[in-house]
Amino acid sequence: MTTPAGTSEYERILSDNRRIAASLERSDLPATPRRKLAVLACMDARVSVEEMLGLERGDAHVLRNAGGLASDDAIRSLVVSQHLLGTAEVLVIGHTGCGMLAFRDEDVRRDLSGRTGADVDLPLGAFSDLEANIRSQVDRITTHPWIRDVPVHGLIYETDTGRLREVV
């Protein structure tokens, strides 16, 4: 269902945004990121990319999905980021306690197929080794023919301390 009578969470969101926007300075920042940086990270609720890196509005592209994977969609976004909006450096950031370490694809997919009656070809991207996964994602980016020859760094964010640890 789309937009039902209005959930209380949604009403809170709209109200919070009105308050926040009212105290925001009007901005005419350009679309091109000031620091020429693109960051690929996990969607995890404890991972605030802007906060951990001290990014200001306009500084960097931020790409996020479950696990911070260099999926086709992330590659698509990086291609747009580099070729149309001029970014020239990539950070790939995984994190401790990632939910993608906590299940096996085949178990969840079997359960979803059974419960919904729809056997969808949708790998969920679970992985079992955080560091190895980051190396794989960095490799996927650096070897893609449409990705520029720019620095691509892989790091782990420690959700309990807020610190970044270098992987590759």
Next chain:
Amino acid sequence: MTTPAGTSEYERILSDNRRIAASLERSDLPATPRRKLAVLACMDARVSVEEMLGLERGDAHVLRNAGGLASDDAIRSLVVSQHLLGTAEVLVIGHTGCGMLAFRDEDVRRDLSGRTGADVDLPLGAFSDLEANIRSQVDRITTHPWIRDVPVHGLIYETDTGRLREVV
């Protein structure tokens, strides 16, 4: 190339993170988002999801890609978000001045194929109508067999004022 001698931007990032982490309170937030919310938005550098919605660490999953598209990868992330981490509401947020409105897929793909010599099957997801695009992304989410029957809202973020406008 991965991790060259160390770019100055990268050194600044590591140094900023050390400073930020030092002043952060240690946290043991759970992986499940406190507000049971998942937000899909554009990677644009002017779009800070946490800031515009007043989200705190631990509140919501944040998914971002070029255009805020409900790609297979975004659907994958939402399936993980809903079925493994308990979110029960979705916001899809486009924004004014989106870079995806400023080019045509076929032009850029032809250019990239020519320049790199690699003819990759990678649609870039450009669109020409911001509101129609948001409606399409919301539809794609609500009709997917593995997405739960939860509220899915579509909005436009005005990058100059910081305000959200409801679309669907």
